[in-house]
Amino acid sequence: MSREPFSARLAARGREVGSLLCLGLDPTGCADASEVERFCVAMLEAALPHVVAVKPNLAFFEQHGAAGLAVLERVRHMVPASRLLILDAKRSDIGSTAEAQARALFDVWGADAVTVNPLLGQDAVAPFLARPGTAALILARTSNPGAADFLEAPLQDGRPLYRLIVERALTWSGAAEIGFVVGATAAPVVAEVRCLAPSAPLLLPGIGAQGGDLEAAVSAGLDAAGGGVVVPVSRGITGAADPRAAAADLCRRIEAVRAGAPRR
Amino acid sequence: MSREPFSARLAARGREVGSLLCLGLDPTGCADASEVERFCVAMLEAALPHVVAVKPNLAFFEQHGAAGLAVLERVRHMVPASRLLILDAKRSDIGSTAEAQARALFDVWGADAVTVNPLLGQDAVAPFLARPGTAALILARTSNPGAADFLEAPLQDGRPLYRLIVERALTWSGAAEIGFVVGATAAPVVAEVRCLAPSAPLLLPGIGAQGGDLEAAVSAGLDAAGGGVVVPVSRGITGAADPRAAAADLCRRIEAVRAGAPRR
Numbered sequence: 100m101s102r103e104p105f106s107a108r109l110a111a112r113g114r115e116v117g118s119l120l121c122l123g124l125d126p127t128g129c130a131d132a133s134e135v136e137r138f139c140v141a142m143l144e145a146a147l148p149h150v151v152a153v154k155p156n157l158a159f160f161e162q163h164g165a166a167g168l169a170v171l172e173r174v175r176h177m178v179p180a181s182r183l184l185i186l187d188a189k190r191s192d193i194g195s196t197a198e199a200q201a202r203a204l205f206d207v208w209g210a211d212a213v214t215v216n217p218l219l220g221q222d223a224v225a226p227f228l229a230r231p232g233t234a235a236l237i238l239a240r241t242s243n244p245g246a247a248d249f250l251e252a253p254l255q256d257g258r259p260l261y262r263l264i265v266e267r268a269l270t271w272s273g274a275a276e277i278g279f280v281v282g283a284t285a286a287p288v289v290a291e292v293r294c295l296a297p298s299a300p301l302l303l304p305g306i307g308a309q310g311g312d313l314e315a316a317v318s319a320g321l322d323a324a325g326g327g328v329v330v331p332v333s334r335g336i337t338g339a340a341d342p343r344a345a346a347a348d349l350c351r352r353i354e355a356v357r358a359g360a361p362r363r
Numbered sequence: 364m365s366r367e368p369f370s371a372r373l374a375a376r377g378r379e380v381g382s383l384l385c386l387g388l389d390p391t392g393c394a395d396a397s398e399v400e401r402f403c404v405a406m407l408e409a410a411l412p413h414v415v416a417v418k419p420n421l422a423f424f425e426q427h428g429a430a431g432l433a434v435l436e437r438v439r440h441m442v443p444a445s446r447l448l449i450l451d452a453k454r455s456d457i458g459s460t461a462e463a464q465a466r467a468l469f470d471v472w473g474a475d476a477v478t479v480n481p482l483l484g485q486d487a488v489a490p491f492l493a494r495p496g497t498a499a500l501i502l503a504r505t506s507n508p509g510a511a512d513f514l515e516a517p518l519q520d521g522r523p524l525y526r527l528i529v530e531r532a533l534t535w536s537g538a539a540e541i542g543f544v545v546g547a548t549a550a551p552v553v554a555e556v557r558c559l560a561p562s563a564p565l566l567l568p569g570i571g572a573q574g575g576d577l578e579a580a581v582s583a584g585l586d587a588a589g590g591g592v593v594v595p596v597s598r599g600i601t602g603a604a605d606p607r608a609a610a611a612d613l614c615r616r617i618e619a620v621r622a623g624a625p626r627r
Contacts, residue, residue, distance in 0.1 A: 127459055158460045161467035165436055168429035189480075192453055193507040195391055196422045203425035216455075218482040218502065220509020238482065243457040245484020248531060249524065255517040260524065267512060 102232025105183075105212055105276045106300050110326050112183060113151045118350040119317075119326065119357070121152040121185065123304075123333025124174070126159045132166035135159070139174045142337050149346035152183040152211075154302075154331045175209050185302070185329065186210040189238060190227075191219055197226040205230050212236055214280055214302070217264050221271055228273025234300055235277055237268050239292055242282025242305030261288070265295050278302065281320070283311030283330070290319035293327075301328045306349075307335030313349070317356040325357050366496025369447075369476055369540045370564050374590050376447060377415045382614040383581075383590065383621070385416040385449065387568075387597025388438070390423045396430035399423070403438045406601050413610040416447040416475075418566075418595045439473050449566070449593065450474040453502060454491075455483055461490040469494050476500055478544055478566070481528050485535055492537025498564055499541055501532050503556055506546025506569030525552070529559050542566065545584070547575030547594070554583035557591075565592045570613075571599030577613070581620040589621050 126135040160167040190200040204210045212234035215227050227235040240261040250261045278300035281289045301320045305311035320328040339345035390399040424431040454464040468477045476498035491499040504525040514525045542564035545553045565584045569575035584592040603609035
């Protein structure tokens, strides 16, 4: 299958929908798999008009066992081709194991992009870079307090680990694109990663419940064309009294930043 | 549920079975989920008499979708209580997401221990430390070439990253035990981790197909009581002409190292 690069698809879909917002599907607190399914159906119906992408986190499906993954397979088919599917699983493993993970995420569950944990190095990430038109979004600096434990640890040359991860990942090659996950809770790091990787797609989690500043993070992350970012929000939409209105408002705020940003 | 600590269970089961060998269930090359199930049934039947633990890697089940995970759920029930179940999934995520991952692995799929990727720091690992009697086996230095990219990167004080991971993880507390995954391909690192963590359970992958030296790795990893290690082998058993004989031979070689090792 020949497909345009992920970034080009993100830009095109973003223009069509008028949004860089991504619905994070994190069904917490559901009693069983069928409740998960009802939750996903309701949230997709509410938010799809205002989002360019949908990002289920596999953990919330896995916690209901195989039945939960069966729901993911049905939910996947509710995401129209006009939206991008980002599967958040933070996988990676050695050799043939990472190949099996990539098959699950891209070939079985149909991801357009996946989040990847780079700790095990290049050969553990390579299988996620094999499919044209997709992207591997590599964890660079996450939005949680524990990011300070290792990702910000200073290396011998003074760089924090996350910077080595970004610089090294940019030398890796594959048919897919490499992007990065950078927590919106640290806008200066978003700006730093954008500087290192001018054209990489950036996923900016941490808006809303985690306290990330939407305007600061998006402004720091936009590429020269005023795009290149995906802003996932889960609880800020799915926990709102009116999820549709919450999504519309978040979308509008992102577009306002884009409208005001200088084109670099 | 009150259970003995993981290490105590490992020691007791190890004595009963007379083995520290672990069957790695990595069903590669199966056409579909039912072939995966036949593979697992056959390998469990062949190897169970000679192993103290069974370690399925979830990737090889996931690549067959929800049907593959349903097989994992059935396979899980074929592992008797006299053997430990180590689920190899290398998970971790932030906050409530890691909690959902831990629920999937321990509560739904019944793991006695799981492998955990520490990159995101303490709060991403904490949910895997909540269950008494279990263990979180933290990736320290893996057996693949990419371990050189980040895990061996020197920090400002000269320590490689894996050493910071081990030292920091040993300060984390929880109801569960903390152990480490150290590739058998680097016996000196196994010895170093054992020195840092005298009583932690160590999982030593990389024997066989990956070229790790069984005798060197086991010798380096044994604790003062001559135990504390789990030696997972997958292809070296499941790819053998006679898997039962291969498991018996590996078990015998590990026991020979233990018999010859000085009690420290």
